[in-house]
């Protein structure tokens with residue numbers, strides 16, 4: 423079988439390769455996992471292997487015109503359905519366009535593929551329209567649905583799809599990939615692998631967009647500042663954070679990592695912490711906050727992340743969270 427250009431997630435790659443080879447690929451596939459873990463890469467590679475015009479064992483070849491069209495996003499038999507605005511879900515109009523796209527037979531080969539992103543942000547009208555398409559897809563259609571977490575989706579959508587839950591990759595896999603494929607020096611690869619939380623896409627973005635790495639730094643600094651802030655400052659910060667749900671989601675993830683570090687420090691696992699550079703500040707929190715508070719904050723953060731995916735009242739969600747954070751006096 424050909425080698426797919428996907429790093430990690432070997433079990434998913436293997437299952438998909440076999441399904442494609444046996445012409446048994448499901449019409450609805452659901453790929454879930456945290457942001458930047460590799461969902462898009464896997465979906466696009468699958469699309470390429472279905473549309474590639476090379477001999478079967480070579481697919482996806484990566485060089486034929488079909489493969490290149492998938493890469494540049496203009497293959498006639500592939501429709502990418504992304505939310506029109508950040509932090510919002512795909513709209514019902516886009517699902518109708520998807521229906522029209524799938525109602526016509528393939529232009530070039532035997533398949534028509536659509537990849538729908540951020541399914542968890544889709545409202546119920548759009549989700550119900552999508553469900554209709556999932557119930558009776560044309561024989562040549564494959565719908566690849568991407569979401570952060572299956573728990574937040576309509577159960578009827580999940581039950582109609584073959585589910586591929588992608589997990590964070592081991593740090594060693596990420597480090598090796600950064601050294602081998604992106605030419606990153608050993609020590610820097612080690613550091614990025616540690617900060618990535620098992621998400622290769624995150625590490626790659628950190629190399630190509632330094633602002634990305636800075637944002638992680640700023641998020642953690644904001645958390646440290648908030649712990650020393652009074653209530654009016656926390657309300658003000660909550661208002662600012664609630665205005666940008668995409669950045670909020672990222673901040674919540676960085677904060678969870680920071681609090682996980684606090685927990686590790688409190689339980690004598692200092693060697694395993696992620697934010698080594700902030701060890702001193704985190705150790706101070708670990709020393710001044712009881713263990714029960716740490717676990718409570720971690721639970722609140724997880725709950726907030728799930729609520730955010732369910733389109734909850736963002737402002738209320740952030741206010742509640744920030745007011746629950748312990749206060750560490752100067």
Ligand SMILES: [Zn+2]
Nearest residue numbers: 474483486489
């Ligand atoms: Zn090809």
